[in-house]
Each structure stands twice: as C-alpha cells, then as structure tokens.
Amino acid sequence: xxLFNLGDLNWKxxxxxxxxxxxxxxxxxxxxxxxDTYMSVGLHQNPQDELDxxxxxxxxxxxxxxxxxxxxxxxxxxxxxxxxxxxxxxxIVPYAPEAFFRKFLQPVIQTYRELGISVEYxxxxxxxxxxxxxxxxGGGEIGDCKVLGGSILxxxxxxxxxxxxxxADDLKKKFLELMNNNLTTVKKELEIVPLKxxxxxxxxxxxxxxxxPMTKGKIESKITNKMxxxxxxxxxxxWLFQRGTKQIWREIKIREGEIMxxxxxxxxxxxxxxxxxxxxxxxxxxxxxxxxPLSHSNQREIKSRLIGIExxxxxxxxxxxEMIKSYGDGIVD
Amino acid sequence: MAMxxxxxxxxxxxxxxxxxxxxxxxxxxxxxxxxxxxIGLDAFAAEMAGSINFLNxxxxxxxxxxxxxxxxxxxxxxxxxxxxxxxxxxVNDKVLINPRTINDNPYNSWIVSIKIENKxxxxxxxxxxxxxxxxxxxxEIKKTKVD
Numbered sequence: 001x002x003l004f005n006l007g008d009l010n011w012k013x014x015x016x017x018x019x020x021x022x023x024x025x026x027x028x029x030x031x032x033x034x035x036d037t038y039m040s041v042g043l044h045q046n047p048q049d050e051l052d053x054x055x056x057x058x059x060x061x062x063x064x065x066x067x068x069x070x071x072x073x074x075x076x077x078x079x080x081x082x083x084x085x086x087x088x089x090x091x092i093v094p095y096a097p098e099a100f101f102r103k104f105l106q107p108v109i110q111t112y113r114e115l116g117i118s119v120e121y122x123x124x125x126x127x128x129x130x131x132x133x134x135x136x137x138g139g140g141e142i143g144d145c146k147v148l149g150g151s152i153l154x155x156x157x158x159x160x161x162x163x164x165x166x167x168a169d170d171l172k173k174k175f176l177e178l179m180n181n182n183l184t185t186v187k188k189e190l191e192i193v194p195l196k197x198x199x200x201x202x203x204x205x206x207x208x209x210x211x212x213p214m215t216k217g218k219i220e221s222k223i224t225n226k227m228x229x230x231x232x233x234x235x236x237x238x239w240l241f242q243r244g245t246k247q248i249w250r251e252i253k254i255r256e257g258e259i260m261x262x263x264x265x266x267x268x269x270x271x272x273x274x275x276x277x278x279x280x281x282x283x284x285x286x287x288x289x290x291x292x293p294l295s296h297s298n299q300r301e302i303k304s305r306l307i308g309i310e311x312x313x314x315x316x317x318x319x320x321x322e323m324i325k326s327y328g329d330g331i332v333d
Numbered sequence: 334m335a336m337x338x339x340x341x342x343x344x345x346x347x348x349x350x351x352x353x354x355x356x357x358x359x360x361x362x363x364x365x366x367x368x369x370x371x372i373g374l375d376a377f378a379a380e381m382a383g384s385i386n387f388l389n390x391x392x393x394x395x396x397x398x399x400x401x402x403x404x405x406x407x408x409x410x411x412x413x414x415x416x417x418x419x420x421x422x423x424v425n426d427k428v429l430i431n432p433r434t435i436n437d438n439p440y441n442s443w444i445v446s447i448k449i450e451n452k453x454x455x456x457x458x459x460x461x462x463x464x465x466x467x468x469x470x471x472x473e474i475k476k477t478k479v480d
Contacts, residue, residue, distance in 0.1 A: 043403060043410050044387035070408040088357065095358055095477060096381040097409035124383065124407035140403075140410030248431065251386075314431065 002028035002217030005200055008077070011036040012231065015064050017219075018083035018149065019234075020226035022142035027090070028217055029207050030083040031200045037076040037157075038062035039164055042069050042138060048241055049250065052166050061164060065240050068149050070125075070138025071253050074164060078155035078185075080196055082108065082203060084148040092211075093146050100139060101125040104148045107206035108135060111152070114202050117189045125150075126256035132184040133255035152203075153185045154193045165252070170289055171262065171275060178254045178277075248313050249276075257281075263317070265324070267293050274320060278311045298327045340466055343474060345376035347466050348440055354416030355469055356398055356458035362440065363416050363459070370417060371443040373428075374404070377473055379439040382406040388432035390445055392421050397456075401445070404432060416459055419449040 004017065011034040018030050038061055041050050047063050050072045056063055075081075084104055086093050094100045105121055112119035112127065112134065119135070122128045127135040137150035162176040187193050208214055233239055249261040262275040272292035277285035286303045288294065294302075302323050306316070337350035347353070353375060354361040360378035364371045379385070383406045390402035390413070400412035401421065423446040428434055435442045460466055 042405070042408075044389060044405050067410065069405045069410040095473070096383075097407040097411075098383060099477065100409065101407070125409075138408045138410075140405075141400075141412045313433075 001211055001214045002026055003204060003214035004028055004030045004032075004217040004219070005204065006030065006032040007196075008033050008035045010034070011038040011062050011075070012064065013227070014075070014081055015040065015066055016227040016230055016234070017223075018085060018147060019067060019142055019230050020223050021083075022085045022145040022147050023226055023230070024222060025087060025144055026085065026217070026223070027087055027145070028085050029204070029211075029214060030081070030085070031203060032081050032083075033077060033079065033196055034075055034081075035077055036060075036062065037074070037160070038064060039072060040064045040066055040075055041072045043067050043140065044069070045072060046241055048166075050166055052164055055164055059164075063240065064234065065242075066138075066149070067142045068138045068140035068147055070136065070149075072165065073136055073151075074157060074161040075151065076157065078157070078193075079151040079153055080199055080203075081149070081151050082207075083150075084207070085142075085145050086147075088141060088144055088146045097139065098124050100146065100148070101137060104210075105137065105150070107203060107210050108150065108152070110206045110209075111199065111202045112186075114206075115186065115190065115194060115199065117186065122256045124256060128255070129184060129189060132182055134184050134186070134189070152199060153183075154196075155187045156183065156185045158183070168273060168289060170287075171260075171273070174275065174277075174287065175252065175260065178258075178260065182255045182258060248317055261313070265321075276306070276311075276316065281311050283307055283309050283311055283316070294324065294327060340463060340470070342467070342470055345380055345470070346440070347376060347470060349461070349463055349466075351440075352416075352459050352461040353466060353469070354414070354459050356414065356416075356456075358473070359398075359414040359416070359458075360473075361414065361416055364443075365449075368449050369422070369446055370449060371446050372416065373443045374413075374435050374439050376439050377470060378411075379436050381477070382409075382411065382436075385432040385435050388429050388435075388444070390421065390424050390429065392424065394420050395447060398458075404435075413444065415447070417447055417449045418451070419447040421445045422448045 009032045014032045014034045109119050119127045119129050125137040126133050139148045158179050162172045249263050252260045259278045264273050270293045273289035275287040283306050286306050288299045337348040340347040351362045351364040360375045362375045385406045387405040395401040395415040397418045401415045402413040403410050428442045
C-alpha cells in the first residue's frame with residue numbers, strides 16, 4: 001500500500017490525483033489540502049442546479065464534478081483531505097456502503113480523538129461530535145477500485161458556502177442557519193487549529209494500524225499522464241454539466257438524518273417554492289416562499305397537516321399538490 | 334399470472350424465472366426474451382445498498398462486464414455492470430426518476446433493455462440453477478459478516 005502525503009496542492013490536483021490513482025489501480029492513501037477555494041459536486045449532481053455559477057465565476061471559485069458520491073461541498077485550505085483507494089476485489093473491502101464507511105472511517109475517528117475531540121461514527125458516513133457533523137465523506141467505484149473521500153474540517157466558511165449554493169435568498173438564510181446549528185469544526189471544538197503536518201502524522205499512524213505499513217509513493221509519469229487526461233475530461237462542459245436524473249425534489253443534506261428538500265410549483269400566472277425540513281424521516285418544518293400564491297390561512301392548514309408525518313417523497317408531493325388543488329388554485333405542475 | 338418459484342434467504346427473494354450475473358459482485362438479474370434482455374439489480378444489491386437516491390444510465394452500446402451506468406445510495410456510487418454485449422434499446426424512466434422502487438421491488442424494477450449481439454452469451458458468471466444461486470448468495474452473505 002502506497003502513501004502519498006502531498007501537502008498543499010492546486011485545487012484541481014487534489015481531485016485529479018485520487019481519480020488517477022484509482023484508474024491506475026494503485027492501492028494507496030492520499031493526504032492533501034487545496035491551496036485555493038472550490039466547490040465540488042457529486043457524480044449524480046449537476047453544478048447548474050446546485051451552484052450559483054455567476055457567484056463562483058465572479059469569485060474565482062473553481063467547480064469540480066467528482067466520480068464519487070455525496071453532495072455539494074465547499075473545499076478550501078482549511079480542510080485536510082484523505083482519500084483511500086482500494087481494489088474492489090480486495091477481500092478487506094466490504095460490499096455494503098455502510099460497512100465500507102464504518103470500517104475505513106475508524107482511523108479518521110481515532111485521529112480526531114487523539115486531537116482531543118470525541119468524535120463518533122454516525123451511519124451512514126458522518127462523523128459527529130455533540131450531535132454536530134465535523135467531517136464530510138463520500139465514496140464510490142472509480143475504475144476497478146473503491147474510493148473513500150473525506151475531509152477533516154479545520155475551519156469552515158459557512159457564509160461562502162451559502163452564497164455559492166444555488167438557492168433563493170430566503171432559502172440561503174435557512175440553509176446558513178441549519179449549517180451553523182449542525183456543522184462544527186476543529187477550530188470551534190479546540191479553539192486552536194493544530195498543524196496540518198501533525199494531523200497527517202496521526203492519520204498515517206491510524207490508517208497503518210488498520211491496513212498495515214505503507215511505503216512512500218512516487219508520482220510517476222503514468223500517474224501525471226492520467227491526471228492530464230482526466231483533467232481534459234473533467235474540465236469539459238460535457239462532463240461538468242451532464243444532466244443526471246431529474247429528481248422529484250431537490251435535496252440538500254445538512255447532516256445524516258437531516259435534509260432540506262424543496263420544489264418549485266408552477267401556477268397559471270406565477271410560481272412558488274415549498275421547502276420542507278426533514279429530520280429522522282419525519283417532516284419537521286414546511287416553509288412557503290415569499291409571495292407563494294396561497295392565502296396564509298391555507299398555508300397554515302397545509303403545514304399543520306404535514307408536520308410530523310413520515311417522509312415519503314412521492315406521497316409528500318402528491319399530498320401538497322392535492323391540498324393546493326382543493327383550495328381551487330390553478331397549479332400547473 | 335402464475336407466481337414464479339423463488340429462493341427466499343434472509344428475507345431476500347431470488348425468483349427462479351430469471352438468470353443472475355454474479356461477476357465481481359455485479360448482482361444483476363437478467364430476463365431474456367429472444368434477443369432482447371431486461372436487466373435490473375437483485376435483492377441482495379437492493380438490500381445492501383440502502384435507499385437508492387440516484388440512478389444514471391449511459392445509452393447506446395454496452396460491453397460485457399463493463400459499466401453501463403451507476404447508482405448512488407448512502408453517498409456511495411456503485412457501478413452497474415452489463416452481463417452482455419449489445420445495445421441499450423430502452424430505459425425504464427420510471428425507475429430512473431424514482432430509483433427507490435428498486436429497494437421496494439427489485440424484480441419489477443427493470444433498468445434497461447439490451448438487444449444482445451450474440452445469443453450465445455452464457456458464461457460461468459451467469460447462473461440460473463437453484464443450487465448454484467443458493468451457494469452463491471450464501472457466499473455473498475458470508476462475505477458481509479467479516480465486514
């Protein structure tokens with residue numbers, strides 16, 4: 001098993017390196033940190049839907065669509081990335097995602113604990129402290145390998161994340177509030193930020209305890225060539241803006257078990273957005289956007305009928321549409 | 334309609350009216366109708382994956398044992414591997430829009446129809462015999478225990 005402890009890299013390189021290693025079937029652990037700020041979306045997301053593209057361009061924020069899963073994230077120099085690349089035929093690699101994350105996030109949990117933060121694993125792939133998320137993770141198959149990708153949040157720019165996301169202003173406010181309440185960082189927990197090199201040393205030690213000794217990897221020409229090849233592919237509009245499956249609701253995950261979903265409803269002469277906060281699979285809150293074409297009393301009635309029910313995306317949509325129709329409003333879709 | 338015979342193991346069904354593609358944990362079921370086959374994910378994949386949020390399929394030509402799409406559950410992207418070479422001629426849009434139907438009923442949730450190039454597509458990785466299916470699925474379950 002190879003270790004690539006790479007320190008600070010150009011933002012794109014932090015992503016290209018682990019994709020290239022996976023395609024080249026090099027089982028390895030990569031540690032890196034981006035020197036610039038960028039947004040990364042999951043394989044099944046489209047940046048046009050997820051991001052305020054004008055804001056990103058105006059603020060020199062790069063955009064990367066990775067091949068592994070998970071949601072839209074702001075990545076910057078205040079984060080330390082770990083990527084574990086293992087061949088999918090390797091017998092130590094579990095089949096089920098939950099088992100995969102549970103197993104390979106143990107070294108990260110132990111690293112946080114050695115830093116003095118009592119982090120715990122929360123299925124499926126969150127690391128939490130005092131019920132707040134402190135690390136984002138995703139995974140997937142790249143080539144013939146399975147890859148874990150995640151970051152240690154040393155600090156986090158909540159406002160920038162909210163600005164870069166494609167949301168109406170009223171939703172951004174809610175999103176920022178939810179992030180502040182549910183996302184913490186090393187800095188918030190310890191009031192200091194340990195040196196990245198020290199954290200890397202702990203991560204290497206903990207991963208070696210799980211996977212055995214690692215040898216220092218060398219970035220050979222076949223890896224850099226693959227990175228260049230992938231850069232062309234990933235930088236193309238065809239890749240970046242590939243239209244994935246149309247979803248019933250747009251969904252933003254706040255942390256495990258807590259999501260915000262929303263949908264734009266078209267009426268004959270106007271439109272309005274319904275936002276639902278889902279916690280532990282129950283509808284916790286229903287919010288109508290400003291100027292939603294429905295009286296406040298009708299909005300209140302819908303809210304009272306939906307809050308507390310079990311979340312089922314199809315049924316929730318059906319119920320909302322039926323209730324709006326029952327008030328005689330000309331909903332189109 | 335007559336109900337297909339099936340193997341039930343740990344709450345997972347494996348109907349015997351179809352074949353299973355087992356190479357590298359693909360967990361794909363296939364149902365041939367002439368030179369067209371319908372394929373989907375089996376109950377083991379649906380159970381292990383957890384709630385499937387996204388499903389994406391590359392249209393056009395597919396090659397045996399190569400990925401033709403992906404699905405995401407629990408923030409993990411798995412590839413869909415094709416048991417045959419041929420051309421995707423139909424995609425099940427209902428499943429594409431609401432992939433959770435695979436969790437609810439994997440055998441009614443076909444993903445694509447493929448027109449196969451060569452009818453002689455049998456391989457050691459495509460099984461249909463009851464005992465073979467039983468042996469294979471028990472082996473797969475055993476693997477999850479060491480996780």
